[in-house]
Amino acid sequence: MTALDRIPYAAFLGLTSRRVDGQLVVTLPFADSLIGNPMLPALHGGATAALLEMTAVAQVAATWPETRLPKPINVSVAYLRSGRPQDVHARARIGKAGRRVVHVLAKAWQDDPDQPIATLTAHFLLAT
Amino acid sequence: MSTPSLTDLLPQLASGAAHTHALGFVFAGVEGRKVRIRVPWRQNLVGDPETGVLAGGLVTTMLDHVGGLAVWTALDAFRPLATLDLRVDYMRAAEPRRDLCAEAECFRLTHSIGFVRAWAFEDDPSDPVAASQAAYMLDSDGGRKAGHNRREGGEP
Numbered sequence: 001m002t003a004l005d006r007i008p009y010a011a012f013l014g015l016t017s018r019r020v021d022g023q024l025v026v027t028l029p030f031a032d033s034l035i036g037n038p039m040l041p042a043l044h045g046g047a048t049a050a051l052l053e054m055t056a057v058a059q060v061a062a063t064w065p066e067t068r069l070p071k072p073i074n075v076s077v078a079y080l081r082s083g084r085p086q087d088v089h090a091r092a093r094i095g096k097a098g099r100r101v102v103h104v105l106a107k108a109w110q111d112d113p114d115q116p117i118a119t120l121t122a123h124f125l126l127a128t
Numbered sequence: 129m130s131t132p133s134l135t136d137l138l139p140q141l142a143s144g145a146a147h148t149h150a151l152g153f154v155f156a157g158v159e160g161r162k163v164r165i166r167v168p169w170r171q172n173l174v175g176d177p178e179t180g181v182l183a184g185g186l187v188t189t190m191l192d193h194v195g196g197l198a199v200w201t202a203l204d205a206f207r208p209l210a211t212l213d214l215r216v217d218y219m220r221a222a223e224p225r226r227d228l229c230a231e232a233e234c235f236r237l238t239h240s241i242g243f244v245r246a247w248a249f250e251d252d253p254s255d256p257v258a259a260s261q262a263a264y265m266l267d268s269d270g271g272r273k274a275g276h277n278r279r280e281g282g283e284p
Contacts, residue, residue, distance in 0.1 A: 009183035012172040033150040036193075037208075040269070040277040044147035045211045046189025053185045069176050072184045076215040084277040 003061035003069060010054050024062060026055040028088040043083030048108055051090050052120035056104040059092040060124055070124035081117040086110055100126055134204055141197055163197045164231040180224035188216050190230040191246045191260040198232035199242035199264045210268030216260045226250045240266050
């Protein structure tokens, strides 16, 4: 059970998660409905960004299970490679946790975690 | 002003890809360099079931997508694009159960990059839910042919 189970948009995208060494790994299973560029074809960058953002939310919620879902203050996504028509995986780590604000770093990859297709840095407000 | 050909293409470019179609994006007009799309509120696009507010990831997708439309509008042509980076500031929660609009303007074009500002709102662009700044790479296909990403290890 993670925060993703409570998020309708995560269910719409079909996100699944598992724990690896205490960290969540979230997967966006490939579906034709994720295609943004039908020529290459390539995943829509927004789908990858949403995966990264919800992975960050789920990791923050798993770290502070007693609070409400964290609210994003800002997110910044760098697109490093074109998303091929296959599953995408993501994980997030807490960069710095203050009393009210958490800084999170996340990355998304397809075959090789060392060849990310996108990275995210974000700040979340811990809702009490 | 856009040529009729690009203006004719914009509704298709706004909602014609599989993902934008699945999310329900609709073209909502172009005025000068500013282009607008809208997404009707739907339960399965919600990010927080306690509030019924649309997911941040959906807002990000809208801002990313409308930004691309703004680059094509500024170019007055359709050319392959890829988002290089995108930063979104969330100013306030979206109003529950309300449609959301996103508007973008490409305020600078160089030979290879389009720089874009975009914002999302319910009714009033000056009272945004979120605002973004993004850069888009022009002619991002680098000569790659259709179907490139289907090849084994498609990305070099």
